[in-house]
Amino acid sequence: MIPYFDAAGIARRVSPAAAVAAIESALRGDVDPAAGVPRTSVRLPAGELLLMPASSAAHAGVKLATVAPANPDRGLPRINAVYVLFDGPTLRPVALLDGAALTALRTPAVSVAAVRPSLPPGPLRAVVFGAGPQGAGHVAALAAVASLSTVDVVVRNPRAGSQDLRAGTPEVAAALAAADVVVCATTARTPLFDSALLRDTAVVIAVGSHEPDAREVDAALCARATVVVEDVATALRECGDVVLAIAEGALSPDRLTPMRAAVRAAERPGGGVVLFKGSGMAWQDLVVAEAVAAAG
Incomplete structure (x- = not known):
């Protein structure tokens, strides 16, 4: 029987x-995001419906993911997915994984791997836009590699009794002005905040969209x-934060830094603010799925 790994597994x-370590190891090894197959x-x-295939020397894999914008109003997840892992030489299926749980683990791991060389020393003050799985996952991934002093979660409509901040308030502006790390993990289609509030040492992660x-x-x-992306061609095709900034004359493609180079450099790229924009790529799912399958 083919093993199935649910979220708990x-x-x-x-x-x-x-x-995070698996993503870093892959990028320091043979994995080249530029060689990946577009979704x-x-x-x-x-x-x-998204189809995301990838292969390595040992395995092939594919994630089938659905995005249903009306689902939250039904009390259902907006994104659902399943992942199939195949043996590389024989192409026989060797594992099935909960694709949503895999995504919730790999996306923060990719973000943290990309910005880890840029994180300032000492306890970090974090601001997280979005209280969903990706927001929580990024907090967990950051806490796994650094010490967090404060975490402010920003949402449009805080739930009764929660400690979340309401977007657009003076409290959010103050938190942003003091932030070391800002995570954007929302379904927003327009900017969440005025970036003039940020210090020149801030690190920003934006992963909420794969639409231009x-x-x-x-x-x-x-x-x-300094704008770090998973892959330049992918960013120019899928990442609206990048695409729209270029269209407005604020950014040029030659200023984009591939995260493979950032991870291999192991030091902060350039000076000033660092922005990592990720849209999710199939090689990332395969790397983490292989780690899940190999773990004892």
């Missing part, structure tokens, strides 16, 4: 720290930041 076998998107009446006409950060941030 994935969490038991691979910690956030181990996922395929199929529009459906209820949303979108949606963005979470403003063009002014791209203009002043």
Whole structure:
């Protein structure tokens, strides 16, 4: 029987720290994001179907993910997915994984691997836009590699009794002005905050969109930041934060830094603010799925 790893099983076998280490190891090894196969998107009446295949020397794998924008109103997850891992030489299926749980683990791991060389020393003050799985996952991944002094979570409508901050308030502006790390993990299509609030040492992570006409950060941030991306061609095709900033003359493609180079350099790229924009790539799922399957 083919083993199935549900969310609990994935969490038991691979910690956030181990996922970060797996991504870093892959990028220091043979994995080249530029050689990856672009995701395929199929529009459906209820949303979108994404097909994300990848291969390595040992395995092949594919994630089937659906995006259903109306699901939250039904009390259901917006994103659902399943991952199939195949043996490389024989192409026989060797494992099935909960694709949503895999995504929730690998996306923060990729972000943290990309910005880890840029994180300032000492306890970090973090601001997180979005209280969903990706927001929580990024906090866990950051905490796995650094000490966090404060974490302020920003949402549009705080739940009764929660400690979350309401977007657009003076409290959020103050938190941003003091932040070492800002995580954007939302479904927003327009900038979440005025980047002029940020210090020149801030690190910003934006992972909420893979669409060329949606963005979470403003063009002014791209203009002043060192912009790290998973892969330049992918960013120019899928990352609205980058695409729109270029269209507005605030950024040029030759200023984009591939995360493979940033991870291999193991030091802060350039000076000033660092922005990592990720949209999610199939090689990342395969790297973490292999780690899950290999864990004892």
